[in-house]
Amino acid sequence: MKAIVFLSVIFLMTGVRVVYPNSSNAADLIFTHGNIITMDEALPRAEAVAVKSGKIVYVGTSQKVMELAGEYSEVIDLQGLTMIPGIHDAHIHALEAGSEVGGNCWLEAKSLKGLKSQLLSCLKKQKGTDWLLAYGHHLETLLEEAEDPKGLLDSWVSDRPVAVMESTSHSIWVNSRALAAAGIKKNTKDPDGGIIMRYLDGANAGEPNGILLETAGEMVFDLALQPNPTAEAINYEGLQWVMDELPQYGITSIADARVYWKRGWLDVWKKAENNDDLTVRVNLGLWAYPNEEDESQIEFLKKQYRFNPERLMQINQIKIYSDGIIHNTTAALKQPYQLSLYGVPPTGLNYFDEQRLSTYIARLQPSGYDFHIHTIGDRGVHEALNAIEKNYLENPGHRHRLTHVEMIDNEDMPRFAKLNAIADMQVAGDFTLPENHHWQEPYLGERAFHSYRLKDLHDSGAHYVLSSDWTVNDLNPFVGIHNAVSRGRESISVQQALKAYTLGAAYVMRSETRTGSIQTGKEADLVVLDRDILSVPKKAIKESRVLLTLLSGVTTYRAEDFVLE
Ligand SMILES: [Zn+2]
Structure with missing residues (x-):
């Protein structure tokens, strides 16, 4: 049944170019008869959208939108299909995902014997090193x-x-x-x-x-991975592959969560921008190397800052680690781990301790930088909040965020809202679902069952966003939305999860006045889906398929079976 309906949609979309009276106000592109989820509280649902010169010029009814139709307007009848604002993935690792430097050799084997043969076969794949x-x-x-x-x-x-x-x-x-x-x-x-x-x-x-x-x-x-011409060429190719991949998931904006500038990655991004290869808006998070000398590193970072809404790429975030991860007992905890790894202190460790983190914020936020702080343990979270608090009065409009935030102590929960500290959580991995928290028990004991407190963050009034952390998790945002609404008492609603991937995440990227919702005056970053994620059964959300992605009105992805002309 579904297939038949879909085929008829394709049929109806064939030859939709219609001639209308010319007008200087005419839109370039008009969508009618859609189920448009706008994320605009003043008008949550609409039927029609008009686009001119890459911007949204009308949101409303199918009838009224036709007043903007002119001789050269392309009119697309959505036949009830759902449209949402472009997805913002506030935390991805583009070059880790795409670059083949070193052969991108992934070992799948579970046993050491299996690892050996896979590793030896990787010898043939090495390049750029x-x-x-x-x-x-x-x-x-x-x-x-x-x-x-x-x-x-x-x-x-x-x-x-x-x-x-x-x-x-x-x-x-x-x-x-x-x-x-x-x-x-x-x-x-x-x-x-x-x-x-x-x-x-x-x-x-x-x-x-x-x-x-x-x-x-x-x-x-x-x-x-020291930069060399071969590596640069391979990295560039990898980034192009990523640029092709992102729009397939309806992604129109990303924040790259760790630009290793010493590996030449910043140059690779700049080259992609100069060559008009970007298919998404990009906020780069320059990596603060823990082992660099502070003075020279801070001076280097200061010089790289760049923010210009007219461009697709901003260099306006600093990625910095407070602590490590639970698996290795390196996430910083308030109380000791249940088990200890040789050499690791009983409460984990810091990449940047509170004082040094605070110094970096104090020195770099005046340039305009927002901090993207990796925090996993409750002590890591606590110390990062302290560092933001110390610098809060100088910059109350900051957009600093804590990413991962797997363990948040009750006393720190209200501080996110109070300090305007954004919480960025990733729940696309099934290991984050409450029924799977047992893996943490050997390390954390009881604490294992109070992690990934998404709903508690929501209830605390915190500004929170959801992201993929690709390639740690699936890039598909609909898997993330599914998992955000399928976590028992820590579930949020589909509407809230979608906001965390659109308007909420646009705020982290300082683009909420330009993107994140379908509103007149905003960029036409639009996505057509094969289903209404607000009304399908939860399970069906993760099967959602993107049919069309537009960035400023320009098609960056169109499913092969979705025919427009
Ligand atoms: Zn990450």
Whole structure:
């Protein structure tokens, strides 16, 4: 039945170009007979939208909109299909997702034996680096099964440095050649925000064992990914692939959550902008390297700031880590973990402690930067809120946000609203659903069952947004919306989840007066869907299909079976 209806829609859309009297006010593009979810409180639903020169010039009824039809207007009868504002994904990792530097070699194997054969087959895929790089093992499995991680990797590959990044990206596993290249030895001290794991006993006691947590691993990856012309070309190609991918999910705005400028990534973004390759609006979050000297890093970052609403790309966010993650016991907790990893303090660690975080905010917010602060543990959240509080009076209009916010202590919950600190949560991964919180229990005990407090954030009056953290989670925002409304007592409504992906997220990107809702005067960033997500059963939300995506009235994606002319 559905298929038949759909086919008739296609049929009706064939040859819709109609000639109307000419008029200088005529719209370029008119949509009629739609189910338009505007996210504008004054007019939540409409039937018709008119677009001229990339902007929305009318929202209302199918009858009235035709007053704007002229000789060259394209009129599209939506036949009841749903239209929503363009999706804003406030936290993605574009180059991690798209770049093939290092072969983009993902290891799927569950056993060490399987890992070995996959890793060796990755040798052939390497490009843009002399290292062997791969991703996707699990630290717990590795530590359980390999007594000597470094020795094991040496026995597989010894003729070149090897670095394998854990699936969470918060630790890496290296061989002896990699440690030597990075100059990491027995007497090397742990860097800020990082742990060099070591052999506990035997002849090698105190020597690095091949596992580098958090910043210790980042430093090594930076070494393997130093900019070079081959890498730049591959990164650029990767970004083009991402630009093709995003509109397929109705995405029209993104915030890139970690631009590794030392790897040449900022240049790659600028090149994409100059070449008119961007298919979405972009806010770049420049990475604050924990191991950089503060003075020179702050001066460098200051110079990069750029905000101009006339352009698609803004360089106006700083990505900075307060703490790590729960898996590795590196998320900063108020009370100790139930179990401890050798070398990691019992309450986790900081990449940037409260004082240093506060200094960065104080020094960089006058330039216009908003901070995008990674916080997972309740202490990480608490300290980041403190740092924002210390700088609040100087800049009450800030758009600083805490991202992930997996654990929020009751006493900190009201502070988000009070300090105008935005909470950015990712729930597209099924591990975030309440019925799956058991994985955290060995680390957190009872606390495991009070995490991802989405509804509590909503009730606290906090400004919150939802994002993907792609490639950690699925890029598909409809999976995120489904999971936001399917979490028992922590559920929010579909309308609220959609707002967190549109108008709410536009606020984080300082574009809420230009995007995020379907309103006269705003950019025509519009998405046509195959279903009404506000009325279909919850389960059906994640199957939603995008049929058409427009950025300022220009088509950036059209489903093959959605024929307009
Ligand atoms: Zn992220």
